[in-house]
Amino acid sequence: MANGTVRRVRFWGMALSAMVALAGCDSSPTPTNSLGLNSRYNDEQPALSGDGRWLAFVSNRNGSNQIAVYDLRQRRFVDLPGLNQSSAIAQNPSLSLTGRYITYIINDRGRPEISLYDRETQQSEILSQRYSSWVRNPKISPDGRYVVFETARRGQWDVEVLDRGPNIELDVPDGSPVQ
Known part of the structure; x- marks a missing residue:
């Protein structure tokens, strides 16, 4: 060369x-x-909290459709003990103002149910037990008191409003007056 x-x-x-x-x-x-x-991974059905900090979505990162919550400010995922069940499929997340409450559809035994997860107490509860019909697309109000969703109770899709009651702890930013 x-x-x-x-x-x-x-x-x-x-x-x-x-x-x-x-x-x-x-x-x-x-x-x-x-x-x-x-x-x-397949990430879909995004929902943003009212304050713009939290992003919830459905992901198959763990092998099945589960809810993931991402802190946009700190750029990291948040641990959600008690939210996802390995045998259940989660869909359609919705977040309250500061992301304290998450509503979503859970399908464990072939029938969709509306569930609510409280990030403070790390507890989930089924909200749609009294509905014998199909439910879908839950959305939670910014303060966490109301959940709206669709139900096929009358043989067609109708909108229902579920009032969680006046005694729940509302999702308001720290230091804000409760109305």
Whole structure:
């Protein structure tokens, strides 16, 4: 190989190495794994809390459709003990103002039920037990008192409003007056 050719190969080799090193210094996050949003997993049905901090969605990251909650401010997933059940399929999440309450559809035995999860107490409860018909698309009010959903109780899809009652702890930001 000629002396000039060897120099060009070394030059381009060093230039390529420098470009690769500089590309590795890029500070913009590139989500390529299950630790961030937009991974290789199927993520769908997003819902945003009223304060814009929390994002809930359905994901198959654990092998079945489960609810995941992501803190947009801290850019990390939140642990939700007691929310997801390995034998159940979760769908249609909805968040209250600060993300304290999450309503969703859970399908455990072939029949959809509306469930409510309280992130403070880490407890889930079924809200649609008194409905013998099919239910779908629950949405929770910003303060967490009301849940609206669709029901086929009359043989067609109708809208129902469920009042959780005046004695529940409302989802209001800390320090805000309760109305």
